[in-house]
Amino acid sequence: MTTNVLFLSTPKRWSEYQAPLSRALEATGLDFRLGEDLPAEKVEYIVYAPGGATDHDFIQFPRLKAVLSLWAGIETVIGNPTLTVPLARMVDHGLTQGMVEWVTGHVLRHHLGMDAHILGQNGVWTPAAPPLAQDRRVSILGLGTLGCACGQALAGLGFPVTGWSRSAKSVEGITCLSGDEGLTQALSTADILVLLLPDTPATQNVLNAATIAQMPRGAVVLNPGRGPLIDDDALLAALDSGHLGHATLDTFRTEPLPPEHPFWAHPKVTVTPHIASETRPATASEVIAENVRRGEVGAPLLHLVNRSLGY
Known part of the structure; x- marks a missing residue:
């Protein structure tokens, strides 16, 4: 069965992440579909990277299982009232x-x-x-x-x-x-x-x-x-x-x-222009792919956000 993964960010980031994220997902052995324009009714995981709009309506994704952030900071999305599924931050x-x-x-x-x-x-x-x-x-x-x-x-x-x-x-x-x-x-x-x-x-x-x-x-x-x-x-x-x-x-x-x-x-x-630490596509993609794999086999997701604490 195909696992549908939506990349929700800017075109620039998609160009940076498409290849390494595809390779990382392939390494999990999952049958997957990855893209930045998937049918909302089929999306199960969202790879989220702030930079575009931050007021996304997550209700439009009825099969959504988790939102996986590419950033350690999740302040732009954690307060979204339509986001009710698990949210994972980036640690890589x-x-x-x-x-x-x-x-x-x-x-x-x-x-x-x-x-x-x-x-x-x-x-x-x-x-x-x-x-x-x-x-x-x-x-x-x-x-x-x-x-x-x-x-x-x-x-x-x-x-x-x-x-x-x-x-x-x-x-x-x-x-x-x-x-x-x-x-x-x-x-x-x-x-x-x-x-x-x-x-x-x-x-x-x-x-x-x-x-x-x-x-x-x-x-x-x-x-x-x-x-x-x-x-x-x-x-x-x-x-x-x-x-x-x-x-x-x-x-x-x-x-x-x-x-x-x-x-x-x-x-x-x-x-310094916000350069202290940047998410690297190669290593971040491995973390995202592992969380997708865990979600599909019923294992606990890594780096879940505690909404009551805000991180």
Whole structure:
């Protein structure tokens, strides 16, 4: 019996995913039909990638079994009232590895003070060595798959890593905290703060004037998570006052970041254009195909979203 898989996104993404997704589905041994224009009454699985319309009517698919997101973030679809079937987010090796590389690279950049040397020192010889990693405290807000992977990579380099999550967790190599008191402790010990929380009503503006004030003077903020995690005005005020030393930002409330936004010209802000981690077609297709296979044999789907938590 044929399994019908609809690719619901933009034509550009379809051109990128058609071949690797076909190969991955073929490897499962399933008899399948994959396309971006299948009869709605036959669709059983939807491969969903934000970028086109986000107000899809999922009721039109009476045989739909699951929606499989190509992104880790599912905030554009989770609130859709017509989506009542299971929703799975993307967790794959390529996405995780990309995030580990971006976070590790920028933590080391700020730890070593590389900007001063790259931008030039005007002929002034300043032989001031940075502290060792063991003396630079890193806190990560968010201990999902990405937060844990980044934290363990940094711990492997010798950084003392504290992780905070809304619910209690235990991760090897990371001091794990939760709750309001745990958040205060994570912030107060963060020489470098990494934001990797999901975008939910409970996490929006988690970094605001009050929480920034709890951080050490001169601390650095890295945000490869979600733009709404930060109160932009509070962040700019803290940078202007010198309370924060720098902010390296990869995600923003509005993307692309408007040319007139003050982040672009601020001397203490580095903007990267949402490149910290990207879903790679080859590895993501394997995750999607495995979930389709599981759905067809009655096995539990991987990476299901908890709608009550928002991720």
